[in-house]
Amino acid sequence: MKTIRLILTPLLLLLSFSLSFSIQAAEPDSGFDHFTTGFPLIGKHEFADCSSCHLFGQFKGTPLECTLCHNGSRAAGKHPQHVISSNFCDDCHTVYTWSGARYDHADVQGACLNCHNNSIAIGKSASHIASTDICEDCHNTITFTRVARVDHSAVFGTCESCHNGVIATGKPADHINTIASCDYCHNTNTWLGATFDHSAVSGACSSCHNDVIATGKPSDHLITTEECGFCHTTISWLPAITP
Ligand code: HEC
Ligand code: HEC
Ligand code: HEC
Ligand code: HEC
Ligand code: HEC
Ligand code: HEC
Ligand code: HEC
Ligand code: HEC
């Protein structure tokens, strides 16, 4: 933060240089170029009375740090419901406005829920997936609308309650025919490499064993129109039971 401040100061000075025309216009009778003080009167400060900062006609030693003035006595400070924050007002605010603050989480300590509870700051919506309140298991401070990875140790409900193609990924249209719970064959790390159990599937053997969904007859297979189950078990293709 401090390095950023040091880098920003010359930038602000440059900026204020180009603004110095309007600044001078705003203080026509003083004739004093406030730019020379190292505290340019930009943003809302441009319109503040000299005496609101220079109390009792004192100029030297006027505080430079936001919080030394914006403490609720010298000038407007944080209201009682203000989000928990450090006192470096300019980490989040500019001299142009207090509203629409950019929220810098670098200063922030404590659980996300302390603030992200829909009262101090945005929290879970009614349609949020059933999860614990340990937001940090799934979210970072950049955005709420995209999670890098869902931590399944922080969710509630059966796989199907979410994995229905609406709330979260569901079975693709060409998925094998089954009504069993997803975790019968899948784990929460990946959908690929499912462990397959025939007791959880339904439909004729050939509805899956057609070389599209699952292994089909090899090209040199004996010619037959019977269902696979007529000669094979689900344990192994070999040995075939020839009736
Ligand atoms: C938003 C607050 C603010 C306002 C408004 C403001 N000043 Fe200042 N002024 C400061 C700060 C901060 C300093 C820097 C004090 C320091 O470095 O010791 C300063 C420094 C000065 C100094 C130099 C003091 C010194 O000897 O080092 C003068 C002169 C001065 N201001 C005049 C004015 C006049 C005239 C006005 C009205 C047109 C005005 N200021 C409005 C904040 C303000
Ligand atoms: C020397 C005292 C002083 C310092 C330092 C100071 N301000 Fe101010 N500021 C004032 C005064 C006085 C006003 C006008 C009266 C008020 O809003 O309380 C003001 C007004 C403002 C306003 C406009 C408030 C409104 O009503 O819209 C903002 C925003 C603001 N300051 C931000 C800052 C930030 C950010 C910093 C630090 C970078 C800072 N100020 C540093 C004295 C100061
Ligand atoms: C970590 C970030 C952060 C810090 C540091 C911070 N604020 Fe804020 N402040 C906010 C947020 C976020 C809001 C709400 C902004 C909004 O509603 O658009 C806010 C709102 C305000 C408001 C009310 C704005 C309005 O119009 O409702 C004031 C006044 C204010 N802050 C003053 C301060 C002062 C003074 C300091 C330094 C002593 C400070 N803030 C430090 C983030 C911060
Ligand atoms: C001290 C209070 C506080 C804490 C703790 C906190 N935040 Fe925030 N956060 C805020 C405020 C205030 C905002 C800006 C206002 C808002 O969006 O409601 C914000 C904004 C955000 C945003 C941007 C929201 C958007 O869409 O614009 C995300 C993402 C976020 N926080 C995530 C987190 C995460 C993750 C944690 C925990 C690691 C966390 N925050 C901890 C107060 C906090
Ligand atoms: C188990 C993981 C998980 C946890 C824990 C979690 N979230 Fe989420 N959150 C999500 C997912 C998934 C989305 C949807 C975005 C996506 O699909 O990438 C989401 C979306 C959001 C959104 C934006 C959309 C909406 O529904 O409003 C907000 C805001 C949000 N979460 C806040 C929170 C907060 C606050 C907490 C902690 C109190 C929290 N989340 C805990 C997984 C989680
Ligand atoms: C509360 C809702 C919820 C529950 C319950 C849930 N999940 Fe998830 N799961 C999600 C969300 C959200 C995602 C990420 C977005 C997506 O894939 O649609 C996800 C992602 C996944 C992924 C993809 C992982 C990756 O990174 O590629 C797998 C696999 C998964 N879940 C399996 C399961 C299994 C198995 C169960 C039951 C044991 C389960 N899930 C329970 C919400 C849930
Ligand atoms: C009886 C076992 C079984 C059950 C139950 C099951 N699946 Fe599958 N699933 C599979 C098999 C086998 C594959 C193919 C895996 C492969 O290609 O590695 C698969 C593939 C998938 C894929 C595609 C993976 C990819 O990227 O190609 C998704 C997505 C998927 N299943 C989601 C689900 C969901 C959601 C549920 C629960 C609603 C579910 N599955 C239930 C066996 C099952
Ligand atoms: C809903 C789809 C589906 C149905 C119905 C189905 N299977 Fe399967 N079967 C699979 C999948 C998926 C695999 C694993 C992937 C593969 O081998 O292609 C599999 C694997 C097999 C295997 C190989 C076992 C091993 O470990 O080597 C045999 C043998 C088999 N099935 C026989 C049958 C027979 C016999 C029937 C009917 C009684 C049947 N299957 C019904 C989807 C199905």
Ligand code: HEC
């Ligand atoms: C009328 C009986 C019969 C039916 C019906 C039948 N098969 Fe076979 N299948 C056999 C015989 C016999 C063999 C050769 C066994 C051997 O080489 O010992 C065989 C071999 C196979 C093999 C090769 C096994 C290996 O590893 O060499 C596969 C795969 C296979 N069948 C799949 C299927 C599928 C899929 C179906 C249904 C679409 C099916 N079969 C229907 C009798 C049958």
